[in-house]
Amino acid sequence: MIKKVKYLCDWILLSGSTLTVCLVLVVILWDIFSKGMSSVSWNFISHFPTDGMTKGGILPAIIGTLLLTLITTIFALPFGVACAVYLNEYARPSFLTNIIRACIRNLAGIPSIIYGLFGLALFVQTLRLGTSVLSAGLTLGLLSLPYIITTTEEALKRVPNSMREATLALGATQFETIKDVVLPKALPGILTGVILTMSRAAGETAPILFTGVAFYINGLTTSANQEFMALPYHLYMLSTQHQSIEQVRPLAYGTATILILLVFSLNIIAFYIRFKHRTQD
Amino acid sequence: MKYYFNCLIVLLMSCSGDNDTIKIKGSDTEVNLAVQLAESFHRINPGIFVSISGGGSGLGIASLLNGTADVANSSRSINEIEIEMFQQKGSPVDSFVFAQDAIAFVVAGDLPIDSISTTDLKNILDGHYTDWTSLTPKNMPINIYGRQSNSGTHDFVRKRLGIDFTPYAKQMNGNAQILEAIKADHSGIGYVGAGYVAHRGSGEIKVLTIYNEKNEKAVSPLDASMIAAGKYYFQRPLFQYYKAGSYDKIRPFIDFEKSEEGKRIIQSAGYYPVNK
């Protein structure tokens, strides 16, 4: 009898934990969406903030985040894929390549604020790019590099060696093998990694704090060396440093809603690609 | 693949010289005012791109020094060390006072104290008094809500009273967080720019009136005539610093601030016009 009670306790422990975790997610989403949906409207997405940012919309923040993510991807994608291709296809496995891989894995775990520091020292200061969407995009690009390299390498590894050997046997050069056979086969995996990186970059705040984000801009960012507004920073400012915090609380909730919707849609796209690819094999 | 290169070229081409952006950074006290000014400025002068950030007076001056800002909003005056750093860089700095501000000391609406002397304030903020018993019948610990070291407001209060803040003072991220904290904490005391409390005459927050000597009349930071006469202990000019060489670039915005429209916006934000 005691044993039966003990088993029940164990069962409660395990399922209770799972339930708690699920509940946490539900509470987070419920709180943000329920209080944010009332602020979200077409006006909200398409207008500038007005009246000292207590009314109006968050258009510049949305555009800024999209522009920033675009720049990040433009810089991180080629370098990341090229590095992964080099490590996996060209370089001979040696002690050096193992060290390099270990370094990349550890760099993925470095706090994002340290990337911000580096971006400040390198892009803003040394390269004299100033605080701009370019500096911030490059910094986020650095942040994303380890992740893109690791996911691309995993995608490349999944391409069976027999395919490479067959192509080479037919007379293709190594580059042609990579270009026409390996990369297309690994493309879904690479794409998934890129989209997840974009989703992460869209939500990052710490690296852009000192490399180019602004509290308010009075026009849309049109050139790469202007400052920009961004959704995560906007949320941060509206909830901690704005003049009338309580008045703008609904706007903060709305911003959080839009940010989470953006991040989730990117994740869902990545998930869909991964799902479709898996069912193909 | 070909789209990629086109994107890259367009991007790099847009990295042309950035002569039409005015970057304004600095004081959290001044940032909301700057935003309102920029919003109206945009209507008159849509060709000029203005970007504004807060972060504290220290951040503004450092950004000006580092070249990442054109105008530094500062609610404290620049100090000798900073002036020296500008001179070392070969770009001396000029200033423009665009408003006067008063620092309000706030407590919760139900705390039984209405006015306070500067001596008592000194003792509270440097940690000598740890509870309210010396000033009120209530025996509650004093919780101080202040700013961080990069804040001009923080710096001004410190220098005006000639003290060092107790390390137990909570360092909030901005004026607004301080007000939120005071509303929630009925034994707290904090300091904010008067502009933040001017329009919020709610019962939840009480602005203390300040007197210096025993027989002086206590002055409120919301009293425009006393501010104009320079009689409030914690009033100060709000500065905008800029590098002397870049005046032409920022002149449109400064001119706007000096105009009638600009002055109207400044006053409606709860600040006081400059006595000139």
Place this chain on the structure above:
Amino acid sequence: MTIKRREHTDWLLKQVFKGAGLITIGLLGGIFFMLIYNSFAFFVDVKPIDFFTGFQWNPENTKGKYGIAPLLVSTGLVTLGSMLIAVPLGIFTAAFLSELAHHRLKAILKPFIEMLAAIPSVAIGFLGIVLVGPGIAKLFGIANGLNALNGAVLLSVMALPTIITISEDAINAVPQTHREASLALGANKWETLFKVTLPAALPGLIAAVMLGLGRALGETMTVLMATGNASVLPTGFLDAVRTITATIAIEMGEVPYQTTHYFALFAIAVVLFLITLFINLLGEYFANRLRKFQA
């Protein structure tokens, strides 16, 4: 195209890839060197002893005090608190997912966990200000809910997905033979789980905890928004604290370049970097032990 042309193109592109690869690695290595270089400049001005044992972090102009101890203790307190919450919750959830859940339930729950991982840190920090903080204030009857406890709860939410995913992998990797042997010897489902499977998965579980810890240590925005940012030595969970990451975020913008304060921030960044590096390396070591099972 002639063979020679193709071979030439191939060689050229190999150099391009090599170059891109090396530039990438160089940039990433540059981070490390920049940190070290700038922090050396700091130790020229301030003695390492003062830095590591000084109990005040108060960098005002010339008479600055640069003691890292309150920052380290704050960081440690918040992170430890988050692990106390996240580790049991995470491991038990992982055990549920891999041992008890019907595979359809699993297919629904796994996306849940991924969604939790996708939420940006600002949003979590925001909830700390509007939801959790006031909740803590009400629960403990204190005025302000921005303290270490708030930070710990929020950080545990951020670390949970990592811990759950990796723990689940670890538990799945335990060979079925272990479970079968235990059941054959007369143990039931629970005894097998707690006395055989989980201990067998231990290296992987430790890896999960280490990686979750690394995640919690490196979090900036969440703690910046939710912990009150008083840079004193905290005395308990209900005190306001300021972590290393928050200190860097707050003070980085206000320092003129190349001053002692500027270098000081790099110094604490190096300390943080080394701590996270160490923890990640430990995690990798244990993850390798886990992979031995999978082979």
